[in-house]
Amino acid sequence: MKKIGALLLLTILLAISGCGNKPQSTLPPLKTSGALVPNNGTAVYEIFDGGKKKGEETITFETRNGIVKVRTDISLATVYLDEKTLLPVKIEAGYTVNKVPSRVKIVFTKNNVSETIVRNGKSKTFDLPVETPMYPDDVLHFVLQGTDFNFTKAYIYDFFPYTSLEVPCTIENLGKETIEINGKKEDAVHLVADFGKKKRDYWISAKTPHLLLKREENGVLFTLKKFSGN
Numbered sequence: 532m533k534k535i536g537a538l539l540l541l542t543i544l545l546a547i548s549g550c551g552n553k554p555q556s557t558l559p560p561l562k563t564s565g566a567l568v569p570n571n572g573t574a575v576y577e578i579f580d581g582g583k584k585k586g587e588e589t590i591t592f593e594t595r596n597g598i599v600k601v602r603t604d605i606s607l608a609t610v611y612l613d614e615k616t617l618l619p620v621k622i623e624a625g626y627t628v629n630k631v632p633s634r635v636k637i638v639f640t641k642n643n644v645s646e647t648i649v650r651n652g653k654s655k656t657f658d659l660p661v662e663t664p665m666y667p668d669d670v671l672h673f674v675l676q677g678t679d680f681n682f683t684k685a686y687i688y689d690f691f692p693y694t695s696l697e698v699p700c701t702i703e704n705l706g707k708e709t710i711e712i713n714g715k716k717e718d719a720v721h722l723v724a725d726f727g728k729k730k731r732d733y734w735i736s737a738k739t740p741h742l743l744l745k746r747e748e749n750g751v752l753f754t755l756k757k758f759s760g761n
Contacts, residue, residue: 558684558685558686558701559682559685559686560663560664560685560686560687561664561678561682561685561686561687561702562664562678562679562685563616563617563618563664563666563674563675563677563678564615564616564617564677564679565594565599565612565613565614565615565616565617565677566615566677567676567677567678567679567739567740567741568599568617568673568676568677568740568741568742569592569676569740569742569758569760569761570593570594570740570760570761571592571593571594571760571761572591572592572758572759572760572761573589573590573591573758573759573760574589574590574742574743574755574757574758574760575587575588575589575590575755575756575757575758576588576589576590576753576754576755576756577753577754577756578751578752578753579751579752579753579754580750580751580752581750585751586605587756588603588604588605588753589603589604590602590603590604590672590673591603592673592760594614597613597614597615598611598612598613598614598620599611599612599613599614599617599673600612601669601670601673603669606669607624607625607626607693608622608623608624608667608669608692608693609622609623609624610622610667610669610670611623612670612673612674617666617673617674617677618639618664618665618666619637619639619665619666619667619690620638620639621636621637621638621639622635622636622637622667622669622692623635623636623637624636624637624692624693626693631650631651632650633648633649633650634648634649634650635647635648635649635692635693637692639661639665640661641661642660642661643658643659643660643661644658644659644660644661644690644695645657645658646658646659646692646695659695659697660697662688662697662699663688664687664688665687665688665689665690665697666687666688666689666690667690667691667692668689668690668691668692669692671689671724672733672743672746673743675702675722675724675733675735675743676735676740676741676742676743677741678702678722678735678741680704680720680737682702682704683703683704684701684702684703684704685701685702686699686700686701686702687699687700687702688700689724689726698726698727699727700724700725700726701724701725702722702723702724702725703722703723703725704720704721704722705720705721705722705723706720706721707719707720707721707737708720708721708734710734710744710745712744712745712754712755713755713756713757717736717744718736718737718738719734719735719736719737719744719745720734720735720736720737720741721733721734722734722735729748729749730748731746731747731748732745732746732747732748733745733746734746742755742758743755
């Protein structure tokens with residue numbers, strides 16, 4: 532829950548355009564569909580660290596004119612996704628580095644990522660290649676709701692807008708599990724995102740429209756408290 536911008540120098544944006552090895556050639560790319568996710572809504576998650584509640588996260592999303600807009604109240608980025616594929620269209624973000632606020636706008640096309648940084652009244656734009664399929668890390672939890680779960684392993688490129696890293700990631704489907712959320716038992720599909728040096732677990736409702744029920748990384752647990760939407 533620390534401010535991302537306080538941890539990373541914004542100048543990294545200008546120097547790094549990708550890292551890591553290509554995903555295994557035997558793995559298929561992950562396919563996502565906006566038809567499998569809720570169209571509009573608000574999801575509130577309780578956050579636990581070491582078993583102790585540390586706060587809450589609210590994720591809002593709305594679909595208009597073929598675009599899904601996703602934002603969390605602890606994220607510094609607003610992400611716009613294609614309604615059908617859930618691939619990124621645009622990211623708008625604000626970071627503070629060394630007490631200096633910066634604005635970042637990222638526009639995605641088929642073969643190019645165009646990133647503009649505005650800081651101290653000065654603007655700089657640079658381009659990056661697009662790896663496919665590529666999804667922003669800020670909304671990976673939302674994107675994974677759009678899978679049909681008919682796979683064992685697949686790959687994506689996880690995009691970090693504040694460093695411009697395009698990190699290859701394996702998504703593994705561990706199958707259905709029954710978990711308890713808010714005193715109720717729910718059938719969920721357990722997905723694991725493997726970044727090489729770390730892993731992140733997701734439990735997504737088996738019924739459609741799919742909804743993230745729980746996620747965990749490095750001992751920090753997010754569990755769904757309530758959801759309203761359609």
